[in-house]
Amino acid sequence: MDVRKTYKLFVNGEFVRSESGRAYRPDGKVNVPRGSRKDLRDAVRAARTAFPGWAGRTAMNRGQILYRAAEMLDGRAAQFVELLGGGARARRELDQSVETLVWYAGWTDKLSQVTGTVNPVAGPYFNFTIPEPTGVVAVVAPEETPLSGFVRRLAPALCGGNVVVALAAESHPLAALTLAEVVATSDVPAGVINIISGQRKELLPWLANHMDINAIDTAGCTPEEIKGIEEAAAGNVKRVIKVTQDEQSPYLVAAFMEMKTVWHPIGV
């Protein structure tokens, strides 16, 4: 029997339809939910609630969970390759995605050693700087590589202890929406990753001026879109992160972190 799948949004650990009831057909065949601003609102609320728990976990535990996500993704390799159109290129994109997850899983407990510092100061203080997660990060997934591009933006934000509200690639949302099934079986706490599909043009302004989003990753945006985002993001001084989508570096994790410097008196 051919069971046709209903793709859904992933909000607060649950697979839900858009509250608007709308759908669109990115490839002319499959109905995909067309998320609304209220779906984004719900996702941000879920993420904000999940943030202290995720940020408060030990770095090692976050690494274990990211690694588990890599395992789950690898276990569904055949499904994802088919979803990405099959062939060597799809296979390569999948392998890259798995590797990215494993790579950032290893970085969780090494991040503060690399990006943190002990600072020499001219006074009786022990002075050090440590990275802390900034909070709710919005990720706009790139269109060209709907899986690996998405994972490459998702993983560094999660690695540092941030929570994510992601906008799936508008033209190829199925990879991101199916990745939600991987996330759901990887011990990622509810609300830490939320994935919304829909039209960028409609949703971007709401992401950009949302006061409870602390950073926005614009990997999938055009220069004009980035300009609009930067203007709207000024409202709560969001971090607007602009990198080329293929980058992979611990300093990308640092881009989502707040650097906290502590002055600890010596000899009192």
Place this chain on the structure above:
Amino acid sequence: MPATRLTPFIPSHNPSMATALSLTHLGSLMRGVRSVDEVGADERAASLAKRSIKKSSKLWALDLAIRCMDLTTLEGADTPGKVAAMCAKAIRPKPGDSTIPSVAAVCVYPLRIADCVEHLRGSDVRIASVATAFPSGQSFTPIKLAETEQAVRAGAHEIDMVIDRGAFLAGDYQRVYDEIVAVKEACGAAHLKVILETGELGTYDAVRRASILAMAAGADFIKTSTGKVQPAATLPVALVMMESIRDFVRETGRPVGFKAAGGIRTAKQAIAYLVLTYETLGPDWMTPERLRLGASTLLNDVLMQIDKERTGAYQSPDYFTID
């Protein structure tokens, strides 16, 4: 319930009735209370909760929600400092924005009344105090009366009393009735809100009986819950109580207020109560004189929704004072 049966129970009609009332009279009053259609009440409340209030109507509703709010702190850990902060927030919910009205009242434990008197001086914000062995009501009547009198002396404008649910559930309506009458007398000029603690009453029928009993005994307001028991305020229970008020007013002509309290945390919930009030009791009840929303953590969400309507951007609790 024919008017002839209810009228003699109303203290204003018969001030000396408290002692004159016999058990049989009260029993006939309680037996005369019609039963509630539970499924119907649930469905009506659910359908009214779905009503969509947008744009300028929403702003109006949010403004009303603030004006009808009893900003509450009822914790063992309440300190004079915490109450002072709450009083400041009650007068000016959003610092720097004079378009946001003050709340109706603050609601505190009796020992904190003095702090409120000090910090609310010169404002229109009323002081409500819980009394009568809040939240359980399981104490001796003279102690409850003494507590009420002292609270009023300390400066409370409104007293939130709890009924003796033990007596009510055991069927001792006389005891509950007499106690409310006595507390009302002890209140003097202060307004009396009678908390039914509907979460402990079990059925809608009992809620309706308790509502009629409290109003007949002289309550100025009837209030759903203490906030210390789950479930606290729910929309269907509020509907049952409002319908009791409506029927009571129709028969006696004495308007009685309604206060929902416990578990109201979002602006959306608050608006649902406003819709329910409007549809059940009408526009005359859309005023702090007759409607209150008791809440400790509702105000910030209402402020955030107002800012959302004004600016078009979703808001963050980071930019609002702590409740």
